[in-house]
Amino acid sequence: MSKTAKFSIFTVIVILIAILAYLYASPYLALKNxxxxxxxxxxxxxxxxxxxxSVRQSLKEQLNAYMLKELRQESDNEFAKFGTMLASSMTDSLLDAVITPSGVGLMLQGKNLNPSHMPLQTTTTSHSDAVEKDKEKVEYKMYYSSFNRFVINIKNTERHDQRVQVIMLRDGLNWQIKQLIIPIDHY
Structure with a gap:
């Protein structure tokens, strides 16, 4: 076998390994970004x-399931039934207000959607100090559930009930968040 043929085979192998490494690391890189x-x-x-x-639809399904559960528990209370049905009709506007880039950003940082966590323009603490403090409180566990599906479990270590599961799906070479699973009764 000639040197040129060996070099070509070696080059193809290196390129294949690089592609496979990128395919494996791409959801981790997306999460870092x-x-x-x-x-x-x-x-x-x-x-x-x-x-x-897709994210709004997944959360809408979770909210509706939670409200149906609450409705069943309050089956003898007509006022509670009415309130649950009214809340169900407001689900879309609630999700439009919550599922925004800043809302999803808060969830990715392990925070709940509480106004006290919204960034303020006139804080006395620097933003980088606040970020460093929050890093210690958030725990990320990531894994592939299939070749095209990546799961990220985000947990606030100070509040064990405060967690989010992010489902990302491969879209070509990129990844997109398609579903958020949250413990609705804690938000």
Missing amino acids: MKTAAQQNDLETINQYIDYP
Whole structure:
């Protein structure tokens, strides 16, 4: 076998290994980019990684299931039934208000959607100090559930009931958040 043929085979093998390594690492890189964008309040970058209609639909299904459960528990209370049905009709507007780049950014940082966590323009603490403090409180566990599906479990270590599961699906060479699973009774 000639040196040129050996070099060509070696080059093809190196390229294949590089492609496979990128395919494996790509959701981790996407998460790193999203976390950095969330910490820097870079909403444009966060938008690239989120399929908003899909995320809203997944949360709408979770909210409706939770409200149906509550409705069944309050089967003898007509006022509670009415309140649950009214809340169900407001689900879309609630999700439009919550599922925004900043809302998803807060969830990616392990925070709940509480106004006290919204970034303020006139804080006395620097943003980087707040980010460093929050890093210690958030735990990320990531894994592939299939070749095209990546799961991220985000847990606030100070509040064990505060957690989010992010489902990302491969879209070509990129990844997008398609589903958020949250413990609705804690938000």
